Amino acid sequence: MQDGQRHDGRTFQQSIAGCLEGAIGEYGLAPSVHSAWLDRIGPHVETLKDDYRTGKLPLLRIADEDQDIADAEAAYARLSQGAKTIVFFGTGGSSLGGELFAQFAGWNIAGVALPGQRNRPRTRFYANLDGGTLQSVLQSLDLPTTRFVVTSKSGGTAETLAQAIAALTAVKAAGLEAEIPKLFLGITEPDKPGKANGLRTLFSKFSIPMLEHHTGIGGRFSCLTNVGLMPAIARGLDPRAIRAGAKGVVDALLESSGPQDFAPAVGAATAVALSKEKGISTLVMMPYADRLGRLAAWFVQLWAESLGKGGEGTTPLGALGPLDQHSQLQLFMDGPRDHYLTVVRVASQGVGPRIDPDLARIAGADMLGGHTVGDIVSAQSHAVPEALARAGRPVRTIDIAKLDEKTIGALAMHFMIETILAGRLLGVDPFDQPAVELAKILTKERLAKGA
Numbered sequence: 001m002q003d004g005q006r007h008d009g010r011t012f013q014q015s016i017a018g019c020l021e022g023a024i025g026e027y028g029l030a031p032s033v034h035s036a037w038l039d040r041i042g043p044h045v046e047t048l049k050d051d052y053r054t055g056k057l058p059l060l061r062i063a064d065e066d067q068d069i070a071d072a073e074a075a076y077a078r079l080s081q082g083a084k085t086i087v088f089f090g091t092g093g094s095s096l097g098g099e100l101f102a103q104f105a106g107w108n109i110a111g112v113a114l115p116g117q118r119n120r121p122r123t124r125f126y127a128n129l130d131g132g133t134l135q136s137v138l139q140s141l142d143l144p145t146t147r148f149v150v151t152s153k154s155g156g157t158a159e160t161l162a163q164a165i166a167a168l169t170a171v172k173a174a175g176l177e178a179e180i181p182k183l184f185l186g187i188t189e190p191d192k193p194g195k196a197n198g199l200r201t202l203f204s205k206f207s208i209p210m211l212e213h214h215t216g217i218g219g220r221f222s223c224l225t226n227v228g229l230m231p232a233i234a235r236g237l238d239p240r241a242i243r244a245g246a247k248g249v250v251d252a253l254l255e256s257s258g259p260q261d262f263a264p265a266v267g268a269a270t271a272v273a274l275s276k277e278k279g280i281s282t283l284v285m286m287p288y289a290d291r292l293g294r295l296a297a298w299f300v301q302l303w304a305e306s307l308g309k310g311g312e313g314t315t316p317l318g319a320l321g322p323l324d325q326h327s328q329l330q331l332f333m334d335g336p337r338d339h340y341l342t343v344v345r346v347a348s349q350g351v352g353p354r355i356d357p358d359l360a361r362i363a364g365a366d367m368l369g370g371h372t373v374g375d376i377v378s379a380q381s382h383a384v385p386e387a388l389a390r391a392g393r394p395v396r397t398i399d400i401a402k403l404d405e406k407t408i409g410a411l412a413m414h415f416m417i418e419t420i421l422a423g424r425l426l427g428v429d430p431f432d433q434p435a436v437e438l439a440k441i442l443t444k445e446r447l448a449k450g451a
């Protein structure tokens with residue numbers, strides 16, 4: 001089955017029909033070619049099942065854990081007492097998963113807060129290091145009612161340590177030193193003999209409570225651990241429902257009789273086949289919902305850092321619909337034939353304000369009259385894949401019936417497994433990122449020289 005992937009049958013529906021010759025002619029994959037790539041990914045799907053059984057890939061077992069959620073909830077309950085703002089410091093995989101869930105709960109969409117978030121402290125993320133930003137943030141925050149959650153798996157990331165130290169310094173300068181254990185929380189790996197963990201050492205000095213970062217799950221795969229679930233909890237989401245959605249994908253893996261009925265395998269085989277057979281070098285992730293905006297940013301790190309090695313990999317690009325129809329779509333439709341789009345759309349018919357027909361007529365936009373804004377977005381999110389297909393541009397669609405925690409958990413697990421499978425199909429290790437080290441070493445050298 002190449003279309004309408006069953007997945008876990010409940011949370012969303014994937015279709016790669018728009019990548020095949022039948023839909024887009026010569027620019028699409030011939031069914032025999034697509035099948036050959038599915039055959040190639042088959043053994044990797046079996047290996048993944050073994051990884052679940054043997055526990056070799058803890059990510060696949062994360063949905064079976066619960067104590068870590070209870071610990072995170074208890075830590076949040078303590079931390080949030082008297083808090084008006086919670087600041088999250090961390091970078092890369094130590095921020096993007098949290099941002100994904102926080103935005104799903106309305107963060108960074110002005111005027112949108114899900115019911116679970118109301119009356120909770122505001123959440124803020126500073127994933128990027130910027131001296132000017134940090135100065136003005138630390139000066140403007142009401143420090144007695146601000147809490148800082150600092151996340152770093154290694155505990156040695158320079159950006160995160162700089163943020164943590166700057167915040168500690170600001171808190172001390174405000175005369176709040178005695179309050180520090182109440183104002184801060186760290187998430188980092190447990191002590192490992194012979195491995196320095198700067199964050200742990202620093203926070204221990206101040207008796208700051210720590211949650212343990214899962215040792216078997218790296219940053220960009222950590223959104224379902226306390227790293228991503230702490231911000232989710234802060235935004236009032238149900239972390240167990242997120243995990244239940246993720247578990248549905250793992251169950252689908254274990255139940256699958258072959259790669260063709262496991263959606264992440266179909267997704268991975270299709271992406272790799274398009275790059276190897278049709279010269280596709282750019283993968284565009286384009287959700288049509290503000291609440292899924294950070295999904296694209298999270299996916300970009302996941303795909304880029306996991307697969308871009310040894311000369312392999314394709315370039316992930318984030319987009320947001322319908323906004324980017326007015327920005328990048330021209331290129332996707334008519335630029336070089338090297339883009340492959342994933343359109344993630346949410347059933348939105350009947351959602352939002354209804355457009356007054358009289359006003360629409362006056363504005364010369366009769367076709368909008370009587371429709372809701374959700375109707376318009378729905379029409380757009382169906383029209384764009386159709387237009388892309390007509391232009392011979394490969395497109396995958398992911399249809400979401402209901403945007404809830406289960407769905408976002410399932411989507412996260414889907415894309416993480418898809419990325420792992422793509423890596424294994426390409427013969428690269430999806431879990432390391434050796435090439436980023438050089439820039440870190442050169443940064444340290446420059447700082448040591450006083451540059």
Ligand SMILES: O=P(O)(O)OC[C@H]1O[C@H](O)[C@H](O)[C@@H](O)[C@@H]1O
Nearest residue numbers: 091092093094152153154157219
């Ligand atoms: O969680 P940390 O150890 O601080 O790492 C944060 C990030 O920085 C590293 O340089 C890696 O490139 C990322 O994969 C990682 O997510």
